Amino acid sequence: MARRAQPRSGARRSGGRNQGRSGERDLIAVLARAVREVEGAAQRGRVTPSVRTKFQVIALLVREEHARVKNSETITPAQRTEQLKRLDGIATILAKTAVRDSGLLGLLAEDAVVSPAVRTLKREFLEDAGLEQEVEEEPVVEAPAAAAPENRVVPQSVISRQLANPFLAPDFSAARPVAAKPRRLLGWELLTPLLNSFERAGGGAPACMDLPFPTSRFTPAGLELMPHQGQVVAAAEQGHRTFLLADEPGLGKTAQSLLAAEAAQAFPLLVVVPNVVKTNWAREAGRWVPQRPATVIQGNGETIDAFADIVVVNYEVLDRHVGWIGDFGFRGMVVDEAHFIKNKTSQRSQHVLELSERIRSRTPRPLLMALTGTPLINDIEDFRAIWQFLGWIDDEKPLGELMQCLEDTGFTPADPGFYPAARQCVIDLGIVRRRKVDVAADIPARRIADLPVELDDRAGRSIRAAEQELARRLVKRYESALAARESATDVEEIDHDLVRKVAGWELKDTTTKASGENVFSMMRRIGQAKAGLAADYAAQLARSAGKVVFFAKHVDVMDTAEETFEKLGVRYSSIRGDQTPSTRQKHIDAFVKDPDVAVAVCSLTAAGVGLNLQVASNIVLAELSWTDAEQTQAIDRSHRIGQTEPVTAWRIIAAQTLDARIAELIDSKAGLAARALDGSDEEMQSSADVQLEALVSLLTSALSE
Known part of the structure; x- marks a missing residue:
């Protein structure tokens, strides 16, 4: 008691x-x-x-x-x-x-x-x-000592660093700043209203924090920053320490973050990235901050240099190294492609949040930067993990500076004025969002052009038959559910609520058992049927318009495309997820530097981030992604700083199939980031999964016949 x-x-x-x-x-x-x-x-x-x-x-x-x-x-x-x-x-x-x-x-x-x-x-x-209240004497519960995960490692180089010089030991004596205590807002649930404040943003709402006049004094000789890049570096120099750098892809976020770390003296610096870009990060560090040695953690870290100023690690091996990284004394942390951590239940998200917490608890005002051109993939909730990484919120409430700002607004969530004021509070903490059209007018325009193709008779008949089979199964499930209702009567109109439930059941079954045709197998079959046609079109483009980037989702589609290029005598580079970093970079360099290599055959998931392929102005999307964000990321491998030609992305669409429905659904979801981040008047569309909406469309059409 x-x-x-x-x-x-x-x-x-x-x-x-x-x-x-x-x-x-x-x-x-x-x-x-x-x-x-x-x-x-x-x-x-x-x-x-x-x-x-x-x-x-x-x-x-x-x-x-x-x-x-x-x-x-x-x-x-x-x-x-x-x-x-x-x-x-x-x-x-x-x-x-x-x-x-x-x-x-x-x-x-x-x-x-x-x-x-x-x-x-x-x-x-x-x-x-x-x-x-006097301090409660809480019962002491003896917790069993947690066993270190079996795959945890401490590289020998890190041990050597710890032993080499006692003065290199990190100083964790600095106290954390006292968190703001809510007064007027005591008891209010604030996280949901904060997120809603971005959904409610109207036309002209600010999308970016106020930034100072750009600086270039940290830029190495022979290189030049664009003004929008220099503004972020200047903000770091003036003491700003948390950034959600959400510039559109292609606006040079890597250079901005490296030079911001230099301006903030945030070394040693930890950089967490997807595996496919960690070699490129080391290259960019050598280019923009050559005086700061960079090292890349491969596997168990046998080859890393623990005395380096910049440590680059990929999400996939972070679990092995999270222990010693947390005790290393990093003064800054950059998370590239930060939308990768949006699922807070995933292991990589938990490790990133753990490291952020440890750095913030031990280092006075560390530099924390989340880089992503697409912070909102499906839902406004995608913000949560990124904001938590930056230390703006925890699982339940706003923290520190954000809470104080909300208190100072004078509003509560019951007041209409709370929402624009709260959104501004979050933006002022460090949201930086610039569009190409606003800050890089010299980058030529881009467009997406759909190219319908007719599948050959055999493949077309097979795919249409599979679609009909899937539709029949959905209709049967719908009719069974309708008949099972106690109050079931003859219903002339379609019960759209039941349609969505049936689609949801189907999608859930698809992920737990593999039997019969489903939306995923259908899209893969369509991709396989389109592969040769898409490759043939890419070869024509290469001959007439120069280098082409060819994107596909599935390995067998890439295989078919490469076989087609070989038959046509077209030289290509292959950029896949299963390649070692050195092999991958070799293929990238061949495409970029060798004038005879006409096509880069790329995995949509493995090569859709972190590549600079602006030597090509034509892109062929042989298969559709499930989100507009993934599609945009792929296109922006070419539509970025350094591009001198208008960029066209050719989407190969199989006419009269589920492919066409998916394309329409992807386009309908493109308004999320525009409304929430850019203050656009564009109407915000549903964030429901495209897979679910595709099944809803298929069942509705079948019931309407």
């Missing part, structure tokens, strides 16, 4: 009838306000984890206060009756609220688990009431 809360020195004291205990009236008033907020959230159906926490804190304090008032010998019977009546009123609201959401009932039990978040909020409630 916690010790009784004692009045804080100088705290407000209750007068009149409540003089028996300092601050009593304030505590009950705090509980009354809070319980109304919880009740309102439950009525709106928005019982978030923070609302559950607040509900449990109110229940604990009401129970403790009820017992204290009932047994107090320092108050009059009249005072006792009045206070018990007010506490019973709060308890009644709690009970009615729990009826609305059965998940809250368990929190009313006396043996309900009290989490650290509940203890923290309980202390804040007491402080807000003018009371201070």
